[in-house]
Structure formats: C-alpha cells, structure tokens
Amino acid sequence: MSQEAIRKVIEGILSEMGISDVAVHLDQPNNPSHGDLATNVALTLASAVGKSPRTIAEEIASHIKVGEFGIQAVEVAGPGFLNFKLSTDQVVTVLMDIIVEQDGYGRSDDGKGRKFMVEFVSANPTGPLHLGHGRQGALGDAIAGLLEWNGWSVGREYYYNDAGAQIDRLGESVWARYQQYLGEEIDLPEGGYQGEYVIKIAEKFAAEYGDRFKGDNSQKPLDLMKRTAIRIIRDEQDKDLSDFRIDFDVYFLESSLYENGQVESTVEALKKAGHVYDKDDAVWLRTTEFGDQKDRVMIKRDGSPTYFLPDVAYHIDKWNRGFYQVVNVQGADHHGTIARVQAGLQALGLPEGYPDYVLHQMVRVERDGKDVKLSKRSGSYITLRELMTEVGVDVTRYFFQMRKPEGHLVFDLDLALDQSDKNPVYKIQYAHVRMCSIFRKAGIERDNLIAENVDLSVLDTKAERELIKQLSHFPELIRRAARLRAPHIMCDYLEETAGAVNSWYHAGNPNRNPELAVLVSDSDLRNARLVLARAIQIVLYNGLSILGIVAPERMFRDSDTAVHSTNR
C-alpha cells in the first residue's frame, strides 16, 4: 500500500531535518477536500521543535516528490496539516485486492490462530428467551465473527445454569401447577414462575405420569419435575437460538461442575490460597483484596455454594482448556458480579482483568412511539421468538447489533416492519441485490470476473472515487470493531456504504444519465464499473456475513406477511 511508503518518506524527510524517532500518523480524512491521506505531524512537533506548525509542514512538503508513490499533490492546510491527494491509479488498486481476495477481503491474522472464547446468552433454563437474550445472542455471535475475521480461533459457548435455587423454584412451580391441574388448591410458591409455559410443562408431566404424584410433596417428584422442566425449556431455547441462526460449539452445564468435583476442588484451592475465612456460620472469600467492594460469601450457612463459586470454577475450566482470551457477553444488570468473579480468579493466580466482559443495556420495544410490553407466553416479557416471528431474523439481529452495547436500545417496530430503504437492513440488502442484478442483466457470472487487463483508472467520478475509498476502509474497520467488541461499527459502515452504493446506482438511471450506468456502451467504462460493482458486492456480502445476516441475490416484496422471504 502506498500509505506505508508515504509514511516512510515523511519519516525520511524528518530525519534529514534532524528530527528522528517520530511516529508519523497518517489517516484518511472524512472530508474529501482534505485529500486522500493526511497527517498532523507538524502540529504535534511544533512545540518541541520551536517552529510554527505551518513552517514545519511547508518544509516537509517542499521535499515531497510529486509523482512518486502515487502522490498527485501535497498541500499544507488549516493550522498545519499535510494533505496528500493520490492519483486515481493509486486509489483504484484496492479493487484488484478485493476481487482477488473475495470472501477473504478484510481478514487479518492478528489472532494468529490462538483460542478466544465468546460466552453469551447463558440463560437459566427457567423460561423462554427474552429480548435481552436476543440482543446478547446477536451481539455475541457478531463479536465472535469479528474475532474470527481477525484470525482468532473462536469458541462460542453457552453456560446453562441448571443448578441452584432458581432451578429449584422452577421445579416447585411445576409441582404447584401439576397439583392445580389435578384439582388441588395449591398456590405458586413465593418467587415462583408465572408464565403459562409452566402450566404447559405441568400438563405434559401429567400426561406422562398421570396423577401418581398428586399431593406428593416429597423430593422424588420434585426432582423429576425439575428435570422434565429443564429438558423441555432447553429444547425450546435451543430451537429459538438455532432459528435465530446461532450455533454454539459448547453447551456447558453448571451441574457438571458439581458432578465432576470442580466446585469442590475450587473451594480447596481457594482455601489453600489463603483468602478464605469463616464468619456467621458461612464461608467467605476475601475478594476485597482484589478490588471488590466487599467480601463475598462463597458457601452459605446451609452448606451450599453461592452462584459465584461455580462461576469461578467454570472460568478456571475455560483457562485450563487454553482459552486465555475470553469475553463474556451479559446484561448490565449483572455487572455487580464481575469484580467478585475476577477476584476469585485472581486469588487462584489468574491474571487481573480475566475474563473480559461486554455488558449490554436493556431493550425497549416501541410501536407508534409507545412501549410494547405484554406477552402472555412468558407471563411478563416479550420473547425472542415473538419478535423474530414478527419482524424476521435479519431485521431482529441487525437491530440488536446496530447500537453500542452499553446504550439502551429502542426497538422501533414500525421501522423494523418497513420494507423500504428507510429500514437500514433492507437498505443494505437492496444495495447488495442491485449489484447482483447488474450481473444478471449483463449475463456475466460475477464469481469469474477478473480485473486484470481492465483499465480501472477510468473510475474517476467523484462518487466512484469516494466509493472506492470507502471500500478500502473495510479491513481496518473490522480490526477496530473487533478490538472494541463493537458490532455497531460494522452496522454503521455497511449502512453508510449502502447509501453511497445506492446513490451511485441510481445516478445511472437510464432515464436521466445513461452515461453513468454500469452497463454503458463504452466497453472500457463498463468493464471498470463491473469491477467496482463486484467489489461492492463482495464487501457488502462479507460485512453482512460477519453479522450473520443474509446477503440476498434477489428480493421480492411479499405484501401479505411482514417476514421477508430471504429469511427462510
């Protein structure tokens, strides 16, 4: 790339000026009038050198040889920026890269194949998945995709909290519903689960076991109902997730940590590490030594562990499996647990800050500007299943991804159901479809398109030049989005790119400006624009695939249902 070469040139000039060891930072200005590349070295050097920024910039500029490294012009602007304009020849070279690399364009090897775990969703099997889980699923899957594109070997993992008090409460709820079903006057337990799915589970249980456990409040039916409920709910959650196009590599059961003694051995290890003490008949861990706000109970008065103990055991297990990089995606309401889990792990010698977390805020659904809340399915919250059935998987995923995780999300149902370009998902998909349709119309197999022998320098309209530069930003963008664990950066990029693409496409409407159409009669121009169209298609395809969203070949309007045909 010429960028690296130009950086070296500037560094060379600086050292001739007696200034060395300066990191020259070149960036690509958003404002086209600031050229194709710009640097602020002169400003950063001014006070150290004792000259005005503009003087330094002028001096550097005077040593730049126009014509080399694709530099077409250099100028000093504003307070002392150096702006470079590159030749069209130079700018269009990226198109060759894109066409050659195809679905590899944008990948990096930063991770060098090392292991990276993304743990997400991790819902308790106590009820249907809600929108928080949906947001988590969409975010986690996209973060995993971003990391994969940066060369990490990513494991997607789901932790089922299938042990503990919440699950006991579920069993008791089913038990109560079962008794009610058999005509007994029994109330739901305190803190029990209200949703109608609990009734369904009780009915299924009754269908299988009849009235054998009527009035029987011994441990045996309770355990049986608990296991049955977990099985049914897990099946349903798994179905929801696979329909949401999320596949996990590992489903990790909390109960397995008890069964194979890892909880026990973690207790022993913590005791051995010397950060454990007894107080009020409970066993405490001195998490304050590692920055927590107060010490935490790890074994309750009744002898059972608090949730955070298996959590620590689980993360030890992750570490021992070679996942030295872990990011957990969870709701912000759990943020209070982070310090204590990390503290527990540090007590056992794991590094500070392990694991990393992405916390997301809650989702609010609006229709006509008003909150939508009710769901009879779950008893209170809207389920993921309900939302994705109504608006489609692509739209649901995108909407969950398009805002930064730490912000609240307003899910606008009216916009989600709109099938025009107003809806960012469709806007991006249409842009992709339009590129595909050009090749259909031209009768060209786009996968076979090659850019050799095509004179790309004819792509010199302002719109084309900016579009090409936009495509060239893609690899760096993936890096940035992965580093910040921020899928919304990709969403913004794709929407912006799609806007430029649609505008470029529409400008060539044969009714107005046939000379701007891709399929113009001038064959040199046509061939070059086909290369651009193909490059656009590749970038949109790659971007969407990272987000787990379909890049359709063609789209149809179906007026009867809101669910888009490409989601099937």
Next chain:
RNA sequence: GCGCCCGUAGCUCAGCCGGAUAGAGCAACGGACUUCUAAUCCGUAGGUCGCAGGUUCGAAUCCUGCCGGGCGCGCCA
C-alpha cells in the same frame, strides 16, 4: 451513600486512541421522476455536544466537580 453505564439536531443514534466548517437515519420543508436500474432521486433547514471549571496550540473527545436518567450494591443468578 458507594460503584458502573448513559446524557450530541424534534426523534433514534454515530463520532469520544484530542485536531481543520460536529455526522447519519427518520420526521419537517422545497424540488425532480412517472416505471426507466424507482418497495424512488436530488436538495434545504435544523445542534449553547447536560452544566461549570481545568489540561492543551487545539476539547463532543482527556481530568475534576455538579445536575439529570438507568442499573447494581443478597448467604438470588
């Protein structure tokens, strides 16, 4: 009270590894187009970047303090 997050255009939000006139979408307003590549296109207007200090040649961006909103502060997860 303590901790974390958020506060940018009428609305929903980017930008926040400090930089050159603060961006996008929707809504609003004004044009264009009449099926051609149109489940349109082009353009206009709209902001004390919550407030007040500080650091800096330069602050939406960094620091401090307030104000407003969310979440957490269980021997629940």
